Amino acid sequence: MAGPGAYCFGDEERKEVMDVLSSGHLSRYGSDKDVGFQLKVYTFEQEFAEYCGTNHAIATSSGTGSLLISLLAMGIGYGDEVLLPGYTFVASIGSIIYTRATPVLVEVDESLTMDPADIEKKITKNTKAIMVVHMLGNPCKMHEILAIAKKHNLKVIEDACQAAGGTYRGKRLGSLGDMAAFSLNRYKNIAVGDGGVIVTSNKEYYERAYAIHDQGHTPNRSGKDTTGILVGLNFKMNELAGAVALAQRRKLDGMLETLRQKKKELKDRIADIPNMRFREINDEGECGTILTIIFDEKQKADSVCERLGSQTLSHSGWHVYSNMRQIMEHKTPVEGWSEPSRYAQKGDLPRTDDILSRSMNISIGVVDGGLGAAFGVNIHSSQKEIAAAASKFIEACKA
Numbered sequence: 001m002a003g004p005g006a007y008c009f010g011d012e013e014r015k016e017v018m019d020v021l022s023s024g025h026l027s028r029y030g031s032d033k034d035v036g037f038q039l040k041v042y043t044f045e046q047e048f049a050e051y052c053g054t055n056h057a058i059a060t061s062s063g064t065g066s067l068l069i070s071l072l073a074m075g076i077g078y079g080d081e082v083l084l085p086g087y088t089f090v091a092s093i094g095s096i097i098y099t100r101a102t103p104v105l106v107e108v109d110e111s112l113t114m115d116p117a118d119i120e121k122k123i124t125k126n127t128k129a130i131m132v133v134h135m136l137g138n139p140c141k142m143h144e145i146l147a148i149a150k151k152h153n154l155k156v157i158e159d160a161c162q163a164a165g166g167t168y169r170g171k172r173l174g175s176l177g178d179m180a181a182f183s184l185n186r187y188k189n190i191a192v193g194d195g196g197v198i199v200t201s202n203k204e205y206y207e208r209a210y211a212i213h214d215q216g217h218t219p220n221r222s223g224k225d226t227t228g229i230l231v232g233l234n235f236k237m238n239e240l241a242g243a244v245a246l247a248q249r250r251k252l253d254g255m256l257e258t259l260r261q262k263k264k265e266l267k268d269r270i271a272d273i274p275n276m277r278f279r280e281i282n283d284e285g286e287c288g289t290i291l292t293i294i295f296d297e298k299q300k301a302d303s304v305c306e307r308l309g310s311q312t313l314s315h316s317g318w319h320v321y322s323n324m325r326q327i328m329e330h331k332t333p334v335e336g337w338s339e340p341s342r343y344a345q346k347g348d349l350p351r352t353d354d355i356l357s358r359s360m361n362i363s364i365g366v367v368d369g370g371l372g373a374a375f376g377v378n379i380h381s382s383q384k385e386i387a388a389a390a391s392k393f394i395e396a397c398k399a
């Protein structure tokens with residue numbers, strides 16, 4: 001079980017890692033006096049920012065840390081409300097709670113991303129930000145969402161953890177909101193074990209985020225006075241992870257191209273099956289990592305999943321708000337961190353509940369039972385294997 005990045009480790013990653021080990025410097029600052037220092041994390045940040053079309057990038061220790069840092073960098077905290085979809089990963093909600101703000105859940109539509117029509121219903125005088133999630137690699141309806149954010153003066157943070165390399169209307173995901181967070185864990189498009197990246201074009205947010213991620217230092221600990229901007233913590237990426245990230249980033253476009261091709265092949269083979277449709281794709285620039293089927297009837301979805309050894313998205317663990325017991329029961333480490341009265345309860349998002357109960361994920365590049373994508377193919381699957389998966393799916397639908 002892994003994502004496309006981890007399926008594609010090769011000589012490129014090995015070379016970058018060996019550079020680091022041979023240099024002897026495993027932390028991002030290495031030694032400025034040693035010409036052998038490799039600057040992998042720094043170089044990855046430069047290349048990733050350029051790739052995303054943003055002014056800045058900060059490599060971190062995780063996607064979750066990247067979300068938390070970004071929220072704090074934008075000044076989100078106690079008393080604030082942050083809107084986000086009820087179908088995401090638990091880390092999106094957890095990061096909001098750890099700033100002590102209150103997560104307020106919004107419905108998803110048949111794209112399985114945030115439904116713009118539900119956003120305005122959830123806005124109050126305390127709403128400060130919208131956290132959009134490009135779920136399963138599908139870009140959110142950013143045009144509508146950004147217009148709502150502008151109208152209500154809300155900040156936008158993109159949880160792009162599942163969507164590195166995707167585009168929306170020609171712009172790279174991560175470059176559309178005020179800040180964005182990516183995950184580089186083993187299920188994601190770029191895999192380094194554990195790691196993350198933040199991107200932004202806002203200089204103030206960049207400097208604040210950098211300080212939060214590195215004990216209050218200035219970016220790259222440069223300048224006359226490198227300390228004292230803010231109280232920070234440590235979420236730094238190390239050079240070994242940076243080395244792998246660098247090699248993986250250079251493969252990203254090629255991997256996504258392969259996935260989109262394989263997804264199309266599978267899609268074409270099953271497109272004529274009655275009583276089901278594919279989820280709505282908000283832009284051709286989606287990542288192609290997952291093929292999501294939405295059946296007309298829950299019963300049908302359940303029976304097809306059972307025959308294929310899979311489960312509907314209602315059962316995809318901590319990706320569904322109502323399965324997150326720790327959130328539903330407000331089990332924050334310290335009581336009173338945010339306003340539990342505003343948290344969603346089971347059943348609060350009827351449209352989301354309904355869609356997820358009828359939906360099934362087929363893996364194309366992200367093979368992950370936890371995401372409901374235990375059945376399907378992977379980035380190396382041959383045409384024959386894709387045809388076999390399609391036949392199996394068609395049989396399961398007939399029975």
Ligand SMILES: *Cc1c(COP(=O)(O)O)cnc(C)c1O
Binds near residue numbers: 063091
């Ligand atoms: C993976 C993921 C995260 C968290 O990333 P980590 O690197 O595991 O901390 C956050 N949000 C979403 C939508 C994710 O898929």
